[in-house]
Amino acid sequence: MIEVTDLYKEFNGVPVLKGITTTFEKGKTNMIIGQSGSGKTVFLKCLLGLHKPDKGIISFDGRKHTELDITTQRQLRQEIGMVFQGGALYDSLTVEENIMFPLKMFADQPRSEMLDRVNFVLKRVNLNDANKKFPAELSGGMQKRVAIARAIVMKPKYLFCDEPNSGLDPNTATVIDNLIQEITDEYQIITIINSHDMNSVMEIGEKIVFLKNGVKAWEGTNKDIFKTENEAIVKFVYSSNLFKKVREAYLNETK
Amino acid sequence: MNYLEHIGKYFLMLKQVFKKPQKWSVFREMLFREIEDLGLKSLGIITFISFFVGGVVAIQTALNVDSPFIPKYLIGFATKRSMILEFAPTFMCVILAGKVGSYISSSIGTMRVTEQIDALEVMGINSLNYLVLPKIIATLFFYPLLITLAMFLGIFGGYTAGVLTDLFYTEDFIYGIQLDFNPYFVKYALTKTLVFAFVIATIPAYHGYYVKGGSLEVGRASTQAVVWTSVVIILLNYFLTQMLLG
Numbered sequence: 001m002i003e004v005t006d007l008y009k010e011f012n013g014v015p016v017l018k019g020i021t022t023t024f025e026k027g028k029t030n031m032i033i034g035q036s037g038s039g040k041t042v043f044l045k046c047l048l049g050l051h052k053p054d055k056g057i058i059s060f061d062g063r064k065h066t067e068l069d070i071t072t073q074r075q076l077r078q079e080i081g082m083v084f085q086g087g088a089l090y091d092s093l094t095v096e097e098n099i100m101f102p103l104k105m106f107a108d109q110p111r112s113e114m115l116d117r118v119n120f121v122l123k124r125v126n127l128n129d130a131n132k133k134f135p136a137e138l139s140g141g142m143q144k145r146v147a148i149a150r151a152i153v154m155k156p157k158y159l160f161c162d163e164p165n166s167g168l169d170p171n172t173a174t175v176i177d178n179l180i181q182e183i184t185d186e187y188q189i190i191t192i193i194n195s196h197d198m199n200s201v202m203e204i205g206e207k208i209v210f211l212k213n214g215v216k217a218w219e220g221t222n223k224d225i226f227k228t229e230n231e232a233i234v235k236f237v238y239s240s241n242l243f244k245k246v247r248e249a250y251l252n253e254t255k
Numbered sequence: 256m257n258y259l260e261h262i263g264k265y266f267l268m269l270k271q272v273f274k275k276p277q278k279w280s281v282f283r284e285m286l287f288r289e290i291e292d293l294g295l296k297s298l299g300i301i302t303f304i305s306f307f308v309g310g311v312v313a314i315q316t317a318l319n320v321d322s323p324f325i326p327k328y329l330i331g332f333a334t335k336r337s338m339i340l341e342f343a344p345t346f347m348c349v350i351l352a353g354k355v356g357s358y359i360s361s362s363i364g365t366m367r368v369t370e371q372i373d374a375l376e377v378m379g380i381n382s383l384n385y386l387v388l389p390k391i392i393a394t395l396f397f398y399p400l401l402i403t404l405a406m407f408l409g410i411f412g413g414y415t416a417g418v419l420t421d422l423f424y425t426e427d428f429i430y431g432i433q434l435d436f437n438p439y440f441v442k443y444a445l446t447k448t449l450v451f452a453f454v455i456a457t458i459p460a461y462h463g464y465y466v467k468g469g470s471l472e473v474g475r476a477s478t479q480a481v482v483w484t485s486v487v488i489i490l491l492n493y494f495l496t497q498m499l500l501g
Contacts, residue, residue: 048377077379088374091365102378105278160377 001025002047002158002190007056009042016042018214019056027188029181029204031195034211035236043211044162044194048082049073060158078106081151081189083161087143089135089150095122096131099150106154121149125179141172145179152183159184161193165200173197177204198237201225202246210236226250265461271383272391272457285389293355293390293456294397298404300354301347305405308342309334309412317422330423331413331431336440338409344444345492347405348451351398352484356459359390360480363463364473372464387460394452402448406441443499450495451488458484 002024009017016039024030034040045051047058049065058065060076068076089098096118103114122128125145135143144164151159161180165173181204184191195201201208202222210218210233217232225237226247238244276282316333363386366372375382410432417423462480466472 050373050376074379074381077377080377080379082374082377084370084374086369088370090371104281105378105380 001061002192003057003059004047005057005059007043007046007058008054009039009046009051010054016214017046017053020211020214020216022209022216022219024190024192024207026190027184028190028206029184030190030192030207030209031201031205032192032209032211033195033201033205033236034217036196038211039214040194040211041162044160044192047192048080048160049077078102078154079157081154081156081159083144083147083151083159083164085163085166087135087147089143089146091135093134094131095127095133095135095138095146098135098146099153102150102154117153118149121153124152124183125149126175140167141169141176144168144172144176148176148179148183152187155187157189159189159191161191161195163194163196165195165197170199173199174203180204198240198243201237212236226254261461264465265457268383268387268461268464269457271381272387274381274384274388276384276388277380281385282389285385286392289389289393290397292358293393294401297351297354297401300350301401301405302408304350305338305343305347305408306412306415308346309338309409310416312337312342312409313413313416313428314420314422317417317420327423327427328431328434330417331410331428332434333431334413334428335410335432335436338413339406339440339444342409343402343405344447344451345488347402348398348448348455348488349485351401352451352455352459352488353481355394355455356481356484357477358459359456360459360463360477361473363387363460364466364476365470367464367466368469368473383464387457387464390456390460391453394456395449398452398455399445399448402444403441406444446499447492447495450491454487454491455484458487 004020004022004024007017007020008015020039020043032040032043042051046053047065053066056066060079063076065073065076089095090101093101096115099118099121100114103109103117107114109117118131122131125148127142127145127149130138130142130146135146138146148164151161159180164176164180168176177200180191180193183189193200193204202225205222205225208218208220208222208225209216210230212232218228218230220228225233228234238247313330313334316330317327320327320329363372366386372382372386375385414425414428417425417428459477459480462476462483463473466476
């Protein structure tokens with residue numbers, strides 16, 4: 001379990017996170033949503049240790065991330081898989097080399113075993129015949145799959161995704177969502193997704209944390225989000241007519 | 256940010272760079288790649304420039320030394336001295352600061368803005384150590400070889416100029432380059448090269464690593480990196496010359 005307690009972060013005197021407390025459980029797809037500038041990315045970067053919080057505790061299965069020295073933090077990070085918004089694949093490396101990179105850094109295995117693992121994860125993300133291609137030769141959806149493959153190659157305990165669907169067509173976005181959820185269930189990991197995509201939120205958000213102006217304004221499941229009366233999240237999620245109608249239909253159906 | 260803050264941040268960066276590599280096999284692979292990118296790929300330009308600079312120095316000296324009281328072997332002597340003392344170590348390193356400095360700064364800067372450096376950090380990798388240390392070792396190892404080559408080619412360029420222009424006798428030139436050879440000058444030139452190589456690897460890396468924004472900022476950081484690397488090389492050249500020859 002990842003426990004976040006009273007997390008504060010400010011930049012140049014401007015508070016961005018103002019005392020966030022929440023938990024993320026094993027085997028669940030957790031989503032962080034909120035408007036642009038609400039502090040989602042800073043929150044995610046604090047969890048990853050890329051930003052040092054000014055106050056508060058982040059605990060990974062009892063290990064207080066915020067109190068660890070840099071070497072121990074780096075050891076903990078080896079248990080984390082991360083899918084970046086733009087993929088963050090290494091341009092000069094092929095797909096195979098990109099995925100093999102964490103193995104080469106941290107696993108003491110012969111190359112043949114590493115290659116087997118790479119092929120296994122590539123198959124898992126339904127990406128065949130791309131081993132020798134460079135990231136620039138792949139479509140956006142394929143790059144995201146490679147990023148997911150690289151994130152899971154070390155069998156992480158925690159998977160973080162920053163806007164995994166941005167720039168993808170609805171069909172590919174659904175494929176990526178399903179893939180993330182399947183991986184979460186299969187490996188029983190803690191997945192935290194930072195997203196703007198309300199389709200993803202409704203589809204796979206087993207726990208949703210809504211941030212507004214650096215404060216946790218609401219949390220619940222994708223079922224609760226239809227029923228909630230919380231003004232802030234209703235205004236955010238149901239800003240489009242389509243979602244308003246979906247909500248009305250859902251509420252009528254469940255009456 | 257003021258200059259003192261930059262200097263402090265630069266030295267803090269070096270503290271992270273000089274850590275034990277997390278995996279020696281990966282470090283070795285990176286090192287060979289950097290030797291190719293930063294060293295071998297600069298061979299062409301260094302060969303071309305040093306050859307012609309040597310030729311020009313010889314021609315200029317020949318044209319300016321037309322008094323019968325000044326011996327002609329001075330042309331070879333002056334070409335040798337200027338190539339070994341200044342043109343090869345300093346001039347070539349300023350050229351390398353432009354070529355290699357912009358490459359280091361823009362490649363690391365692009366990695367920063369496309370979150371590739373964040374990806375390294377999230378994996379638990381010391382990104383500064385992983386990215387910068389092989390560059391330092393590669394330049395420290397390869398640039399003395401490159402500059403030694405530049406010395407030879409510069410002198411050879413001077414000799415070739417003599418053959419082609421008939422401005423001086425090649426026998427005089429060869430006598431001049433053999434005259435009063437002081438090995439300490441080579442040691443002085445290579446000491447300067449090592450210092451400049453370190454500067455060429457680290458200042459652009461600093462500018463690239465801490466860039467914020469997008470492609471425009473990467474371009475700006477690259478320009479800044481070349482300017483500051485050149486300025487530091489010129490300043491250090493002055494102090495090193497004063498210390499080692501003064």
